[in-house]
Amino acid sequence: MFNEHTVTENGIIDRLKNLSGGKWTYCHGESLPKKAQDIFVDEWLKDALCSLNPAIDKQPDYADEVIHKLRGVMLEAPHSGLVRANENFQAWLLAEKTLAFGENGEHVTINLIDFENLDNNHFVVAQQVHYVAAGEVFFDIVLYVNGIPLVVGEVKSATRPSVSWQDGAADFMGGKKHYWQHAKAFFVPNLLCFASEGKTFAYGAINARVKDWGPWHHTDQREDIPDTLASVLASTEGLLNPQTLLQLLASFALFSTHKTGKDTPPKRIKLLPRYPQFETAKQIVERVKQGYPKKGLIWHFQGSGKSLLMLYAAKMLRADNELKNPTVLIVVDRRDLDSQISETFGGADVKNLIKVQSCKKLGEHIEQDSRGILITTIFKFKDVEIDEHNLAGLNSRDNIIVLVDEAHRTQEGGLGEKMRWALPNAHFYGLTGTPISSIERNTFKLFGADEDPGRYMNRYSYKQSIRDGATNPVKFEPRLAELRVDREAINEEFEQLVKDNNLDEDEKATLSKRAGKLAVMLKAPKRMEAISADIAEHFTSHVKPKKMKAMVVVYDRDACVQMYYLLGHMLGFDALEVVMNLDQAPVKDENGKLNKDWNKWKEELDLPIKQADFERWQKFDGEEQAQKNLLETYKDPKQPLQLLIVTAKLLTGFDAPICYCMYLDKPLRDHTLLQAMCRTNRLYEADGVVKRMGLIIDYLGVFENLRTALAYNPEEIDGIVEGIEKFKELLPEQLKLCLAFFPNVDRTLAGFDGILAAQECLPDNKKRDEFATAFGVLAKLWSAINPDPFLTPYRQDYKWLAQIYESVRPVGQTGALVWAALGPETIKMIHEHTDISRIRDDIDELIMDEHAIFTLTEKEQEKRARRLEIDLMGRLRGHGEAVFVELGERLEKLRREYEAGVIKAIDWLKGLLDAAKDTVQAERETGDPVVTEADNKQALTKLFLETRPETTPKLIGDVVEQIDKIVNATRFEGWQNSNSGPREIQKALMLTLAQFGLSKDKDLFERAYAYIEEHY
Known part of the structure; x- marks a missing residue:
């Protein structure tokens, strides 16, 4: 007969008895040399104590004393709780306890298990183990190591269709049997429990909920794993072999303090790794010990536990004596990730943990050779100054291991380069759920070792994580908000606006381009009202009844504020909160008054924002503890806070399992899209509520980008990475080509004289464009290769060329001034003629689960290939005349896409500015215009053209032209009333002067500003 026993x-049991390597000896429960009420097999435990402890071997009676103390730990369980007692017992198992058994009463370490030599231990698999405590139970399978029951398994029948491994797991967690409650003492020494019905297999730590149990496979198993006895036996062999179990016990069984809600006391939990974490942490340690290659890319899908993986790897690296007290540097790229990692490590009581608080402290820790685990953000490397002549960096030790979380985002470019210079011999491991493969940004090039097939050391895909129950599937539900734009009315009013304000073609194009951005349409009041009403209705009817929560992702900070007030009036303000970056913010309070604390905000929002709200949001942004308290409130099902409104913050590194739904009203692509949607894929189980799927309500048709975001083509990645390597051959020649524009120029000459000498080699626009084209190619080559030591000998020349390029590039600040003057009026005009026709809910849903097929069609592959075939040696587009594209046409297109030597010369210029200022003043007093509409020149330009000496450098003419462009922008009616007016003008002037190497000449700045000011 087929049943659970046979x-x-x-x-x-048969598979365990026949393992290669460390084997289990079989013993039926009836034959165990112990009484039913015993937990240990004392006879085996005594033998182990004597063989592993010389002091006890000399005095065998000491073994009884140890066993007595171990039984004392069992008796703690009813009082301290099972987890705390289990943690105390684990200290004995890991030889962290000593007793006075040595000579003259010296304390010696007590060994219960030999972790180094497996053959010195006694491994027994027992069947139907009888145990009597409060009640009587028979455990199906118990694995004893040296007489200590480390593993308990519960099995069910393979032939009953309604039975699964969860029925076996339920015997531990509840019901009549409820082993962890009714046979608590037996589980004090427990490492793990497992359950199977002969088709599937799962394991969990004591007191784990169903969601915390997991399967045991190998990350190479990409496809579906059949529900068969063969797969169960493979899992048995992989997890329950003696070597794996003792590795789990020695390095992976952790205890952590876990907070479930704002007002609930912290809870102690036991953590065991999932197999990708176990496998990868071991790979990292082995590679570091091997010494080569000194890098590796770990590509594990979002939500599958990268923070814990880093914790396991860091602990193992620190504990390995061969590595001689290494430094492990955990690098993240955002404050919320920093907070999450610190919580994970801090909760697990990790020793020698240092949270680096500042750039200065990071430099000190590295230079002072701090050992331990350092947690920092990549931005703390910004103050590191690279010294090309110092190849030893800040610390040249080779036992520094850098683990970089979210490796795709800020590792390319300057910060990554500084980090690698500071630690030239360190090992670098990048962990990401969403690597990037493009010319300019390439995770595979940066962290992927050539020796690794596919350029990743370990990969755990979204399909595997969903298949294994490590993350939930995610459903995309398109609810497209269709816009209606009155193109003719907008064109007509815009042309009138241009005419009324006498804008030239450049200014007209600037205003059109900025007003025609998608943001202006997405934030049209009628659209925001319709979206917010839809969110409120959907949340009330679909999310709240499930006793879970949601996030709203909108275009920018302005939209966050609008959405907060709109939803607040419908759902109540205690149900929602805004979390956003406030380095830029609105400047008006609800009474239209300027608040001095708001001056740092760069752009004014014409929104009635309450000062109390602003100050609260500022607190969440600026104070780590305030944000932490808010997020704990959100995660607590008993708290009224239901929705978080965000635009960029919390889209990565924010782990809130209670978040079921995301309302997405922001265009996201590729890795950013995957990062954001995975906020909803976390497992959640509380008070009878079990989350089985995450939900994305998509107002923009973003889900269409999902297929390409998930597609992976190893050949394509190899091609790009190899291409980048070839660029190293091209860069020296391109650098030489750029330097050839400046024959005999002294590149050590600083300031105005140095820039003037270089600019004299570019006398006209044609020559400037040629240089800009050549430098554009060089910049792309540099960006593709960086960071790489290859660039070190070229860095000084490149830096000089970059500064010259900036000095000849048009500043474009007048565009910002035109926008500050006319932007609000233009936006208002567009909003008045933009409406929403309907929100469509008739588009097919897309469910991203383990069965979803995301392969690129041929057409998509061609499109992608074209995108990646970047001809770096091609010419950049020239600086031709700006061509005005009708604003209405641009909006229409967006709508469719949306739905689918010269000190004397400088002194002369200063005098000219004074004269121009006096001229304007005289013009105002006499009413006799010096500048007429016919010639349309500003006073400074007119005087310059009439009086310039023949030898005046072209540079001076350029300065004059730029200053008068600023004047032109300040002459709009009502400009004086702009809160940001003087600040914007000073900024534009400073940038203009800096472009020409004149920013340090305060006298020139003051005279130029006085001239501009006279036009008010």
């Missing part, structure tokens, strides 16, 4: 139980 199939599942006997099958597992």
